[in-house]
Amino acid sequence: MNQILFISPSEQGANKARDIIFRHHMKVDVWVGSWENARNYAEQAIKQGVKVIISRGGTAALLRHSLDTAIIKVRFTSAAYLEAFERLRSVEGKIAFFVLDTMPSFISHFCKLLNIDACYYSYTGDKDVEEAVKKAKADGCHFGVGGVLAKNYARLYDFSYYTLENTEDEIELALDSAQQTLSSIIQEEKHHRELQLKLEQYEAVLNYTHDGILAINKEGNIVVVNRQAEEILPLKNKPYEGKYIEEVFPSSKLSSVLRTGEKEMDELMKTGNVVINTNRIPIMVNGKIEGVVATFKDVDSIRNSEQKIRTNLHKRGMIARYRFSDIVGESKVMKRAIYMAKSFAKYDANILIQGEIGTGKEMFAHAIHHESQRRNHPFLAVNCSNISADRLTRQLLGREKEGELFGSPESQEGAFELAHGGTLFLDKIDEAPLEAQSDILRILEDNEVCRINGRHTISVDVRIIASAGNGLQKKCK
Structure with a gap:
């Protein structure tokens, strides 16, 4: 159709x-x-x-x-009535003109010019058209001119009737x-669909982003608050939209940014027992502050997200490739080494493996991880020999691009973060530069890393397996 x-x-x-x-x-x-x-x-x-x-x-x-x-x-229009007036020349007696709503003035003008004895009746709908026909009959009219509604009742009251027809x-x-x-309707529907799509996209971005988002206008009243913000922040006095920010979230500091116009990026704030990473950014239009938008992220959720990233990296190859069954050796020394390694694997202590080059230290590290409770988490190996202190430190700690936010696309995770929950194998630790060894020691003591150029420490849970040659004692002396 x-x-x-x-x-x-x-x-x-x-x-x-x-x-x-x-x-x-x-x-x-x-x-x-x-x-x-x-x-x-x-x-x-x-x-x-x-x-x-x-x-x-x-x-x-x-x-x-x-x-x-x-x-x-x-x-x-008057053109439609011209045909009617041609017919009316031969009609004698009073003629009734029935018109919906307002009677056009040209009808009475034509009647005067043609010397037609006419009566005029207006009606607004089906309910009063019958009354108009009855009145015309009572007024002595015997012929009617008009539309279909009046025609139906004219027949009931023995009226001769001419039905108007529109011209081409x-x-x-x-x-x-x-x-x-x-x-116009199609264009309006298209525009409406586009607006609806943008609205749905806007709502999806607001409600399915991992960040809580809250925005105020220049009066300090809340205009946007998404689902995540409601879950993360200790908001009160729901519904929030339209209310002054201090009534809903007194510790937000958005009013301060509204006054100063200075953005506050990557700050940590504590609400109850929850630590939140927040950014507060003024909305500037033509150089004037029109409001403030803030993003909030639970630090625990950041860690959980990073854990998922680490798990994905683990699935892409950060796994232990060898098991104890892959280690071949029949000597008593080898059998005893395997027995001891299996025993140590059950505990979560850090391990140092010593031996000559080619004795299978890395295979033992893989096998210990595979036998441990961390087997379903990443296994990452880092070669500490023949590498500068700066490069090894960057590889172990990761880095932030200077001036960028924590977690920005330019950030690079270090080996400790990537191995979070799993095992980090530091091969040839005895050949690592002393500066890098001090960083490793600090991480082992604090279970935290701070990326190069970073402003925040990151908790890590990593088991260390290190390997060294037999000359380690001499180097210590």
Whole structure:
């Protein structure tokens, strides 16, 4: 079904519409029927995709009153009455003119020019049209001119009646108007869909980002608060939108940023037992502060996210490749070494493996990890020999790009972070630069790392397995 429907109470009007539609290649459906059935048909047509309906007189008024869709009325102009006046020349006696709503002034002018004895009756709908016909009958009128509504009652009161028909120009004007209306509706629907999509995207960004987001306007009233902010922050006095920030979250410090216009980035704040990483950024429009937006992230959630990253890295290859069954050796010394390694694997203590080059120290490290409670977490090996202190430190600690936020795309995790929850194998630890050894010792004591250029320490849970040659005691001396 097309999106424009022309409803006509007469076959004559419908045929005129069909001719125009055919000539101009319009996509319009035409239906002929009484005004009593027009509403039901129109309702079904709307369900099938009709967006604009064209009709005349009382039918158009009925549809406008009962349907929530665009109704284009085919208006009667003086041209439609000219044919009627040709017929009225031979009519004797009083003639009643029935018009929906307001009586056009040109009707009385024509009647005076043609010396027609006329009475004029206006009505607003089906309920009062019968009264208009009865009054015309009482006034001595025996012939009526008007639309379909009055015609139905004229028959009941033995009235001769002439039904007005629209001219082709009037119908074509209505069809053109309907096409313009349809074009506007389609554009409006497209714009509405785009706005709806943007709104849904906006809501998705707000409610499915990991950060809590809260924004205030220049008066300090809350305009945005997402689901995560409600979960992370100790907000009160719900609903929050429209309320002054100090009433909802007194410790937010957003009012301070609103006054100073200075952003506050990557700060830690404590609310209850929760430590939160927050950024507060002024909203500037044409150099003026129009509000403040703040992001909040629970530090524990940051750690959990990093753990997931570490787990993914683990799945991509940070796993122990060897088991004790892969270590081949029949000597008593080898069997005793395997027995001791299996025993140590059950405990979470750090381990130092000593031996000559080529004796399988790394295989033992892999096997110990695989036998331990950390087997489902990362295993990462770092070669500490033939490397500068700066490079080894960067490899172990990671780094932040100077001036960037914690966790930015430019950040680089170190080996301790990547091995979080698992095992870090420091191969040839005895050949590591002394400066790097001091960093390793501090991490082992504190279970925390601070990336190069970083401003925050990061808790790590790592088991260390280190290897060294047999000359370690001499180096210590």
